[in-house]
Amino acid sequence: xxxxxxxxxxxxxxxxxDALVKRYPSAKSALMPVLYMAQQDFGYLSMETQEMVxxxxxxxxxxxxxxxxxxxxxxxxxxxxxxxxxxxNASCMLNGADELYAHMKETLGIGPGExxxxxxxxIAEVECAGACAGAPVVQxxxxxxxxxxxxxxxELITKVxxxxxx
Amino acid sequence: xxxSDPKKVTRICFDNIEVENMHKxxxxxxxxxxxxxxxxxxxxxxxxxxxxxxTSGLRGRGGAGFxxxxxxxxxxxxxxxxxxxxxNADEGEPGTFKDRDIMRFDPHLLIEGMIMAxxxxxxxxxxxxxxxxxxxxxxxxxxxIDEAYAANLLGENILGTDFxxxxxxxxxxxxxxxxxETALIESLExxxxxxxxxxxxxxxxxxxxxxxxxxxxxxxxxxxxxLEHGGAWHAAIGKPNNTGxxxxxxxxxxxxxxxxxxxxxxxxxxxxxxxxxxxxxxxVPKVIIPGGSSTPWIxxxxxxxxxxxxxxxxxxxxxxxxxxxxxxxxxDLIAVTRRLAHFYAHESCGQCTPCREGTGWVERxxxxxxxxxxxxxxxxxxxxxxxxxxxxxxxxxADGASAPTLSLLKFFPEDVQAKLVEKSS
Ligand SMILES: Cc1cc2nc3c(=O)[nH]c(=O)nc-3n(C[C@H](O)[C@H](O)[C@H](O)COP(=O)(O)O)c2cc1C
Ligand code: SF4
Ligand code: FES
Numbered sequence: 001x002x003x004x005x006x007x008x009x010x011x012x013x014x015x016x017x018d019a020l021v022k023r024y025p026s027a028k029s030a031l032m033p034v035l036y037m038a039q040q041d042f043g044y045l046s047m048e049t050q051e052m053v054x055x056x057x058x059x060x061x062x063x064x065x066x067x068x069x070x071x072x073x074x075x076x077x078x079x080x081x082x083x084x085x086x087x088x089n090a091s092c093m094l095n096g097a098d099e100l101y102a103h104m105k106e107t108l109g110i111g112p113g114e115x116x117x118x119x120x121x122x123i124a125e126v127e128c129a130g131a132c133a134g135a136p137v138v139q140x141x142x143x144x145x146x147x148x149x150x151x152x153x154x155e156l157i158t159k160v161x162x163x164x165x166x
Numbered sequence: 167x168x169x170s171d172p173k174k175v176t177r178i179c180f181d182n183i184e185v186e187n188m189h190k191x192x193x194x195x196x197x198x199x200x201x202x203x204x205x206x207x208x209x210x211x212x213x214x215x216x217x218x219x220x221t222s223g224l225r226g227r228g229g230a231g232f233x234x235x236x237x238x239x240x241x242x243x244x245x246x247x248x249x250x251x252x253x254n255a256d257e258g259e260p261g262t263f264k265d266r267d268i269m270r271f272d273p274h275l276l277i278e279g280m281i282m283a284x285x286x287x288x289x290x291x292x293x294x295x296x297x298x299x300x301x302x303x304x305x306x307x308x309x310x311i312d313e314a315y316a317a318n319l320l321g322e323n324i325l326g327t328d329f330x331x332x333x334x335x336x337x338x339x340x341x342x343x344x345x346x347e348t349a350l351i352e353s354l355e356x357x358x359x360x361x362x363x364x365x366x367x368x369x370x371x372x373x374x375x376x377x378x379x380x381x382x383x384x385x386x387x388x389x390x391x392x393l394e395h396g397g398a399w400h401a402a403i404g405k406p407n408n409t410g411x412x413x414x415x416x417x418x419x420x421x422x423x424x425x426x427x428x429x430x431x432x433x434x435x436x437x438x439x440x441x442x443x444x445x446x447x448x449x450v451p452k453v454i455i456p457g458g459s460s461t462p463w464i465x466x467x468x469x470x471x472x473x474x475x476x477x478x479x480x481x482x483x484x485x486x487x488x489x490x491x492x493x494x495x496x497x498d499l500i501a502v503t504r505r506l507a508h509f510y511a512h513e514s515c516g517q518c519t520p521c522r523e524g525t526g527w528v529e530r531x532x533x534x535x536x537x538x539x540x541x542x543x544x545x546x547x548x549x550x551x552x553x554x555x556x557x558x559x560x561x562x563x564a565d566g567a568s569a570p571t572l573s574l575l576k577f578f579p580e581d582v583q584a585k586l587v588e589k590s591s
Binding site: 023025030066069072089132142143144 | 263
């Protein structure tokens with residue numbers, strides 16, 4: 001991951017993008033997948049990164065901005081290394097998600113949009129994760145933790161802080 | 167293996183869901199995957215396939231319940247433009263989590279369905295649009311698609327026939343409205359997911375203005391069984407006009423929430439008590455949300471309702487995606503409604519005023535109500551805003567958004583009254 005002001009895709013990435021563009025009727029369709037690549041490579045979508053994506057695909061910056069701002073999974077701000085996303089929609093709420101979310105915010109000492117001082121965590125409340133049988137559901141960087149509890153989340157946080165794999 | 171005797175069929179899409187490593191081509195083939203595909207590619211044609219699907223009575227599993235064979239028959243032929251097949255795996259409707267299991271446990275079933283549907287419609291490029299959060303499912307699907315390409319089940323001259331088709335996974339990025347088929351098309355074109363006016367319908371002018379079919383994952387995954395066993399076989403499962411099996415995603419206050427596939431017409435009570443381990447509290451649900459959060463509530467008196475499109479409609483709601491949320495006597499209905507209102511306000515794409523403004527008003531008033539700060543006048547505005555949203559917008563998100571609030575006001579006015587204050591503070 002690099003946070004340089006002049007983000008550039010690697011040669012391999014550019015080749016991957018070239019091949020991907022051919023799979024669609026128009027290069028514009030490749031915008032979302034390429035934004036995901038950029039987010040993976042550079043951590044988040046800074047304005048410079050968005051401009052670079054536009055150049056690579058031959059799109060105007062407004063076309064890129066329109067998409068980045070519409071979709072919640074594209075992040076314009078950096079977040080902690082682990083993004084904890086707690087679903088609080090109906091089925092999770094009926095199974096204690098609000099209490100869990102409150103507990104996690106307190107444990108971490110942060111609210112949405114913030115990063116813990118060690119740079120490890122951010123937290124957010126999200127909409128139905130499509131896994132309601134496992135309510136309450138917490139996504140940790142897109143890995144699903146189902147039937148999450150205050151203690152299972154405490155354990156996860158402790159492990160990450162101790163540098164252990166989760 | 168699915169029985170060729172329709173009376174013995176209890177599951178279709180989930181027939182192999184518990185098979186270990188079913189996501190691997192080798193294992194899937196041992197359990198019958200792609201066995202009937204050569205026959206379809208060599209002996210069937212567009213008309214025969216559409217006829218079988220029409221005869222089957224299959225209705226779309228994505229929410230609207232539109233007959234699949236009829237939808238396919240609307241696609242104009244020989245337009246000189248390509249026809250596209252898009253699979254809707256956006257699965258964002260709160261309470262719905264069935265397509266995820268098909269993708270992560272039996273991806274080849276979906277791929278085989280896509281090949282057959284693509285063949286029927288003369289498709290060269292097909293896409294599966296999967297919600298961004300389903301990264302694991304996306305990866306499982308990509309790996310299965312790679313295996314299918316390597317086995318000449320996708321790509322050029324599939325299994326030595328004249329038919330060639332590509333299939334690509336495409337991730338959404340966290341916008342519920344992209345499950346609406348025209349928003350999905352916009353999104354796949356690399357734009358924000360704002361639904362389009364209809365007509366033109368996608369069948370005529372969809373992806374890049376070309377004829378396009380959008381079908382749900384479960385719909386597509388039902389196609390291989392229909393073609394193998396015949397439309398009449400499928401039509402003999404379930405109930406007339408409500409044929410086949412259906413996956414119900416049951417969540418909320420039940421002891422064993424999960425996906426259960428049963429023949430259409432199974433009663434809700436049977437499903438909850440014999441599959442879902444019963445209710446967490448009490449004998450009868452307080453509220454049943456029968457088809458995802460966008461469907462009107464029905465009450466415990468309908469606990470015995472047969473799970474069909476028609477019976478649920480008679481009970482006052484919709485079968486929708488088959489996502490059943492059960493609320494027992496412990497549920498705080500105002501809090502649930504408030505939470506759902508937040509969801510719709512957050513997910514409105516904003517292009518229709520009644521939806522953009524209405525969802526915002528409804529959320530704000532419900533927040534006040536839940537905090538014990540709303541007045542009688544607020545409730546009037548709540549009712550008006552919800553009523554005026556429904557049926558006056560480009561897409562059906564606004565109808566869905568009004569459902570929880572209107573249900574609350576209709577069935578539990580005394581709960582609402584009990585929370586009011588004389589004058590707002
Ligand atoms: C706001 C909204 C969200 C929707 N979300 C989904 C979805 O996540 N998955 C889906 O298959 N259909 C969804 N639909 C229905 C689709 O517009 C469309 O009817 C469906 O994909 C057609 O497939 P089918 O005929 O196989 O059911 C949604 C509709 C609306 C109005
Ligand atoms: S009804 Fe709502 S979500 Fe649908 S197009 Fe209009 S503003 Fe967008
Ligand atoms: S409500 Fe939380 S995963 Fe569906």
